[in-house]
Amino acid sequence: MNTPPSRAMHPDPAPAQRPNRDAERLPDTRKQDTGRQDRLSIVLVDDHAIVRQGLRSILDREEDMRVVGEAATAAEARTALEQLRPAIVLLDLKLGTGSDTEGLDLCSEITRRYPEVGVLVLTTFLDDAYVLEAVHRGAKGYVIKDVDTSELVSSIRTVARDESAFDSRSASVMARSLRTTPEEPALTEREHRVLELLASGLSNRIVGTTLFISETTVKFHVRNIMRKLGASTRAEAVYEASKMGLI
Amino acid sequence: MNTPPSRAMHPDPAPAQRPNRDAERLPDTRKQDTGRQDRLSIVLVDDHAIVRQGLRSILDREEDMRVVGEAATAAEARTALEQLRPAIVLLDLKLGTGSDTEGLDLCSEITRRYPEVGVLVLTTFLDDAYVLEAVHRGAKGYVIKDVDTSELVSSIRTVARDESAFDSRSASVMARSLRTTPEEPALTEREHRVLELLASGLSNRIVGTTLFISETTVKFHVRNIMRKLGASTRAEAVYEASKMGLI
DNA sequence: CGACCCCCTGTCCGATCGGACAGGTACCCG
DNA sequence: CGGGTACCTGTCCGATCGGACAGGGGGTCG
Numbered sequence: 391m392n393t394p395p396s397r398a399m400h401p402d403p404a405p406a407q408r409p410n411r412d413a414e415r416l417p418d419t420r421k422q423d424t425g426r427q428d429r430l431s432i433v434l435v436d437d438h439a440i441v442r443q444g445l446r447s448i449l450d451r452e453e454d455m456r457v458v459g460e461a462a463t464a465a466e467a468r469t470a471l472e473q474l475r476p477a478i479v480l481l482d483l484k485l486g487t488g489s490d491t492e493g494l495d496l497c498s499e500i501t502r503r504y505p506e507v508g509v510l511v512l513t514t515f516l517d518d519a520y521v522l523e524a525v526h527r528g529a530k531g532y533v534i535k536d537v538d539t540s541e542l543v544s545s546i547r548t549v550a551r552d553e554s555a556f557d558s559r560s561a562s563v564m565a566r567s568l569r570t571t572p573e574e575p576a577l578t579e580r581e582h583r584v585l586e587l588l589a590s591g592l593s594n595r596i597v598g599t600t601l602f603i604s605e606t607t608v609k610f611h612v613r614n615i616m617r618k619l620g621a622s623t624r625a626e627a628v629y630e631a632s633k634m635g636l637i
Numbered sequence: 638m639n640t641p642p643s644r645a646m647h648p649d650p651a652p653a654q655r656p657n658r659d660a661e662r663l664p665d666t667r668k669q670d671t672g673r674q675d676r677l678s679i680v681l682v683d684d685h686a687i688v689r690q691g692l693r694s695i696l697d698r699e700e701d702m703r704v705v706g707e708a709a710t711a712a713e714a715r716t717a718l719e720q721l722r723p724a725i726v727l728l729d730l731k732l733g734t735g736s737d738t739e740g741l742d743l744c745s746e747i748t749r750r751y752p753e754v755g756v757l758v759l760t761t762f763l764d765d766a767y768v769l770e771a772v773h774r775g776a777k778g779y780v781i782k783d784v785d786t787s788e789l790v791s792s793i794r795t796v797a798r799d800e801s802a803f804d805s806r807s808a809s810v811m812a813r814s815l816r817t818t819p820e821e822p823a824l825t826e827r828e829h830r831v832l833e834l835l836a837s838g839l840s841n842r843i844v845g846t847t848l849f850i851s852e853t854t855v856k857f858h859v860r861n862i863m864r865k866l867g868a869s870t871r872a873e874a875v876y877e878a879s880k881m882g883l884i
Numbered sequence: 885c886g887a888c889c890c891c892c893t894g895t896c897c898g899a900t901c902g903g904a905c906a907g908g909t910a911c912c913c914g
Numbered sequence: 915c916g917g918g919t920a921c922c923t924g925t926c927c928g929a930t931c932g933g934a935c936a937g938g939g940g941g942t943c944g
Contacts, residue, residue: 438783444691486783514761536685536733578920591873593900607922613902623930624872624901626838632879825890840930854892860932870900871931 429456430550431476435467435496436460436512437486441535445480445512448539455546464496471504478546481529483513483520494523501528508549512542521560531555577618577636584611589628589637676703677797678723682714682743683707683759684733688782692727692759695786702793711743718751725793728776730760730767741770748775755796759789768807778802824865824883831858833884836875 432455434442439462446457459474461467464485471479479500483493493513500509510531511524521532530549533542537557545555577585580601587597594608601608612624621627631637679702681689686709693704706721708714711732718726726747730740740760747756757778758771768779777796780789784804792802824832827848834844841855848855859871868874878884 439785440688440691440695440782440789442691443694443786444687444689447690447694448687535687539686539690542687580921588872589876591869591876593870595900603921604923606924609902610922616902622838622902623840625835625870625875628872629836629838629875629879629884632876637876827891842930850891851893853894856932857892863932869932 429454430478430546431456431458431474432478432480432546433457433459433461433467433470433474433476434480435462435464435470435485436480436482437462437484438482441482448542449546452543455543464492467496468499471500471507475504475507477506477508477550479507479509480512480546481509483511483524494520494527497524497529498527508552510545510549510555516559532560533557534559577615581611581615581618582636584608585615585627585631586637588612588615588624589632676701677725677793678703678705678721679725679727679793680704680706680708680714680717680721680723681727682709682711682717682732683727683729684709684731685729688729696790696793699790702790711739714743715746718747718754722751722754724753724755724797726754726756727759727793728756730758730771741767741774744771744776745774755799757792757796757802763806779807780804781806824862828858828862828865829883831855832862832874832878835859835862835871836879836884 432449434445434457436442436445442460442462446460449455449457458476459470461470462485467479467481470476481493481497481500483497484490485492485496497509497511500507508531509529510533511529512533512535513520514535516534524532530552531545531554533545533555534557537545541557545557548555583601584597587600592600594612595605598605598608612627615631616622616624616627619627619630621630628637679696681692681704683689683692689707689709693707696702696704705723706717708717709732714726714728717723728740728744728747730744731737732739732743744756744758747754755778756776757780758776759780759782760767761782763781771779777799778792778801780792780802781804784792788804792804795802830848831844834847839847841859842852845852845855859874862878863869863871863874866874866877868877875884
């Protein structure tokens with residue numbers, strides 16, 4: 391039947407909930423609103439105190455920037471965002487606590503609720519999936535933590551101008567994603583189950599008794615699996631599936 | 638093969654960036670007068686300028702500590718070690734440039750050539766293999782970067798007393814390693830090559846012709862591979878190997 | 885020197901696989 | 915209704931696998 395495939399990717403784009411978009415439509419309203427100071431207000435979101443301290447130390451040297459808040463968790467980040475409404479959020483996608491996607495979810499939330507806030511992802515590793523997901527969720531920039539300070543500062547100013555700031559590597563990730571069309575194996579539920587049992591070293595006959603189907607049917611599924619994965623043996627099929635994270 | 642595109646040069650140790658650090662430049666003589674044990678001399682080895690800056694900012698607040706040098710690469714670290722002979726080295730195992738084991742190799746080298754220097758590994762992720770390797774190569778401590786500053790400072794003092802400083806998670810890693818039998822796949826070079834070809838969907842015969850050995854020999858290797866990986870079929874062996882990152 | 889690896893090879897045999905036939909049921913959709 | 919998909923089943927057969935025998939040579943190390 392249609393049991394939910396357990397790896398649903400897109401949380402439903404919540405229905406229309408746009409409280410005060412009209413008031414924030416104009417481009418540089420924030421600078422006029424916070425007219426008493428012309429500094430870029432920045433909030434740091436990173437679960438590492440060391441990193442926050444380093445960023446604060448670096449950014450506070452810049453004349454036009456000002457770190458107005460820090461957050462170590464998503465919850466703290468929400469509070470800080472609501473209260474401080476900074477121009478820029480430096481966001482580490484990997485927050486220690488919570489699920490793997492907590493940082494990405496936070497990214498979505500920020501860009502949805504505070505469209506005027508520029509989210510610059512500043513994270514440790516360059517993971518293709520993370521880059522693409524972050525862009526999809528509204529991040530305006532993506533830089534790796536091992537950039538030099540000058541590049542980081544430059545990226546912040548770029549995001550503040552509502553432009554995109556991606557370092558060369560994350561840019562190449564996006565380019566590659568645009569070039570390559572992802573080919574979907576699209577195994578059926580039954581095939582997926584058979585594949586798992588193959589990876590466990592079971593023979594066709596034992597797979598059949600396990601799934602209460604005949605050995606012939608198992609062979610039928612195995613051949614379809616191999617065809618879909620472009621494999622010529624079950625061993626290769628298991629390897630390809632493992633590489634793709636299917637099992 | 639690949640030239641590093643954008644990070645051609647890493648940031649300096651900030652030569653002119655610290656105008657108000659007179660206290661750090663002037664009283665070098667005082668330090669020598671009062672003896673080297675007055676302050677713990679520390680060298681930071683981390684490829685992230687942000688992290689180095691954060692650590693320096695945190696450690697310089699401590700009365701009994703003093704960051705005497707920084708290094709972004711293994712080569713810089715060797716120079717700094719030779720010249721500065723610090724009491725403590727804060728070492729990130731993952732140095733951006735070079736091989737994966739560059740940090741670990743550096744750890745070995747330091748403890749071999751300067752046994753009096755305490756190496757405290759300060760890295761981002763908790764990888765069981767890294768913890769155990771670091772210990773095996775002489776690291777006196779292993780802490781994750783998301784500890785709070787007080788724990789970090791405490792760990793440094795612990796290492797300075799020539800004691801071991803491991804945070805709770807790396808300690809549990811070691812404990813687990815001691816509990817579990819050193820069950821190791823330890824595939825030979827030949828077996829590893831055969832395994833890769835199995836994963837490519839090749840039959841024993843084709844593997845044999847590829848490696849210029851007989852089909853019988855291939856079967857010999859395959860059976861050893863399956864035995865070492867605890868698999869009953871080649872498909873399971875490929876799956877286990879793929880999970881373990883062997884292929 | 886023997887002990888111990890790694891690597892190599894052969895034969896024999898039953899179990900299993902990969903593939904090609906040729907069907908069936910059930911469901912959804914235009 | 916036909917067409918598409920997923921799922922299920924059977925038979926037949928050559929190729930391959932997993933495993934069991936029984937040996938080679940070459941290397942290190944105590």
